[in-house]
Amino acid sequence: MDEPSVDRQAVHEELDRARATFHGLLDEATKEDLRRPTDGTRWTNEQLLFHMLFGYLLIWPLLVLLRIFGRLPRGASRAFARLLNAGTKPFDVVNYLGPIGGARVLGRCRMGTVLDRVIASLHGRLDAxxxxxxxxxxxxPTRWDPFFRDVMTIADLYRYPTQHFDFHRRQLTLPHEDR
Structure with missing residues (x-):
């Protein structure tokens, strides 16, 4: 039998670590901490935390797309990726503005609750x-995110949000944050 294409236990542990870290960051941050600018982005800490959460929220639609394109000839997804790469500038605007509104709508308390639900659903889906x-x-579309590779598998998608999370965690300017 072939080796598994993903170490499920390792992915589960990464998801749980990110969830615990996210809650720790939210629990320890003051309102002032959350309003502080981040290092290397135009967002506040709260907005960047929402962006980090959004990386996990994106997995469901990305899984749906991959299940569709993964069964089509490879040229179909290549053309789709080229189209998305051509639309990088509008994507960048939406990617920037989304966390500004998302952080306002959810706030710190609901961000943690939403992440808990998303992580639980990813655990269940991965097991299935x-x-x-x-x-x-x-x-x-490799121009959309530094962690998107030219070709990605469903196994890769389960690893993506934590890679994204860990990268942006280093840009937070929260007290006691080990970068």
Whole structure:
């Protein structure tokens, strides 16, 4: 039998670590801390925390797209990725503005609750994945995110949000934050 395409236990542990870290950051931050600018972005700490949460929220639609394109000829996802790469500038605007509104709408308390639900659903979905589905792959718009590779599998998608989370965690300017 082939080796599993993803170490499910390691992904579960990464998801749980990120969830615990996120709650710790939210619990320890004051209102002033959350309003402080981040290091290397135009967002506040609260807005960047929402952006980090959003990386997990995106996994569901990305999984749906990959399940569709992963069953089509590879050229279909290549063309789709090229189209998305051509729209990078509008994406960047939406990507910037989304956390500004999202942080206002959810606030610190609901961000933690939403992350808990998303992580729980990802745990369940990962456990239910068939090995053959974990290997489904499609092309991605590499200009949209530094963690998108030209071709990604469903297994890769389960790792993506924590890579995104860990990268942005270093940009937070919260007290006691070890970068």
């Amino acid at each position: 994945e068939r090995e053959s589905d974990l290997a489904l792959a499609m092309h991605y």
